[in-house]
Amino acid sequence: MSKIVHFEIESNNFELSKAFYGACFGWTFEIYEHLDYHLIDTGKDVSGIDGGFMPAGEYDQKVILTINVNDLDEKLEQIVDNGGTVIMPPQDIPGVGRLAYFKDPLDTIMGMLQSVANKTESPPEEEE
Numbered sequence: 804m805s806k807i808v809h810f811e812i813e814s815n816n817f818e819l820s821k822a823f824y825g826a827c828f829g830w831t832f833e834i835y836e837h838l839d840y841h842l843i844d845t846g847k848d849v850s851g852i853d854g855g856f857m858p859a860g861e862y863d864q865k866v867i868l869t870i871n872v873n874d875l876d877e878k879l880e881q882i883v884d885n886g887g888t889v890i891m892p893p894q895d896i897p898g899v900g901r902l903a904y905f906k907d908p909l910d911t912i913m914g915m916l917q918s919v920a921n922k923t924e925s926p927p928e929e930e931e
Contacts (some may be wrong), residue, residue, distance in 0.1 A: 810854035810868050811864035827881045875901050
C-alpha cells in the first residue's frame with residue numbers, strides 16, 4: 804500500500820508563508836541549499852508527514868491537505884490573526900470530527916480537522 808510521504812505548498816513569498824504557518828501551527832523551516840526550496844518540519848510529537856515550500860509556478864492547486872489540530876476554534880482565530888481567511892466554517896462530520904477550510908495569505912487552500920479523539924469537551928454526565 805502507498806502512503807503520502809511529503810507535501811508541498813506553492814509560495815511566491817517564502818518569508819510570509821513561513822511566518823504564517825510557524826505562528827499558526829508551530830512548524831519550523833530549513834532552506835534546502837540545492838534548490839529554491841524551504842523544508843517544512845511539522846513536529847515529531849504526532850504521526851504525520853513533513854513537506855516543503857516550492858516556488859509558485861505554473862501549477863494550479865489540485866489537492867487540499869488537512870492539518871490535524873487539537874482546538875479548531877482557537878486555530879481559526881490564529882488563521883485570521885495571521886492574515887489568513889476562513890473559507891468554510893467548521894462543519895461536523897459524524898464519527899470523524901470538525902473540519903474547516905482556510906486560505907493562507909497567498910491564497911493556498913488548506914483544511915484543519917479537530918478529530919473526535921481531540922475534542923476538548925467534557926463527556927456528558929450520566930443520568931442516575
